[in-house]
Amino acid sequence: MRIASRIMLGITAAAVAAVLTPAAAGASTASQAGWGPYFSADHKAAARGHVSVDRQRYRHWYWKTDFVRDRECFKDHKGDRHCKWVVKKVGKKVWEWRYREFFTVHSTLVNHKSGRGKCAWETFKVVHENGSSSFKSFANCGRHPRHFSFSGKNAAHISVDVSRGDHSRPTGFHSGWESVHHAGV
Template sequence: MRFIKKFAVSAVAAAALIGGALLSPASANAAVPYFDGPWGSYFSSDAQAEASGFVSVEKHKVKKWYWSKKHVKIEKCHWKNHKKKCHDEWVWKKHWTFKWVDEFRFTVKGKLTNHGWDSHHKKFRCAWATFKVEPFFGPSYVKKFKNCGEDPKHFWFSGKNAEHISVVVSRGDHWAPKGFFGPAGTVYDHA
């Protein structure tokens, strides 16, 4: 009987510890799936380059640290005629604090297929996928991927807080896209 009581008490304690771990602040940073979906297929204007793939976005709660100002009342005292005189004075004090903010981390995976790898024109032997990432705040940036071979090439990239991601599929040489630019296709739009 004593063993059963100890076992029951241990089980209750373990359940309380697990429950407490689930509600701890560390779980505030747990990833929550926000968006998952395919994109493409998008083509170059001559249909010799093709790109398609999958995008996933996770929502995280993160601490954003910043300096904050507070209006604080302090007591200032001085001596006059052997008597202590005090008065209240309001001053600004800076302190380091944080707030919880949402962060959206994305991963774009894709496949770039080069149907014109054996082109006689050296200027257009490679397939190119040029991604434009526009974040909520700050400048937009570009990611480029190429495939100059016969087999499809797989690629991926990731980042955070993208409001819009688009792709343009084109053809070019080993160094840069040169022509046959297709229309801009949407990879992800933050709703």
């Protein structure tokens, strides 16, 4: 009987630890997803890679306005006490859980036809949660694959356009915007 109760106690303690540990360690979650391969329109440039996302939660503190009923009392000139109910506006500091997502995009860009002025290009478009956009471009003018990466935070959507071009910019054969990462809401 004692052994059975010790086993049950051990199982119960392990179950409680299993339930409490993810909540305590749940401040950060990481995920990784692959994308591609995506090709330029003439299939002479190719890009593939993966995106790693680290989602961290934090407490956001702010002031909340509440209205409370309070009883105010005063004495008149005769010394009699009078009370009335008044509504007062009070500030209260409260918090809520919010999340930040830090991402890193890794890519491998392949140039299938290298030569004078023949480069493979990949242009990443990052749409942030506030609606603004930013762009990152990388080129490979050699015959061997090149690896690139960049980081940022709070991206709602990341897409890539693979194209051909010269040493200074992409000039043609665009693949169109292909999805790399879409944040879950």
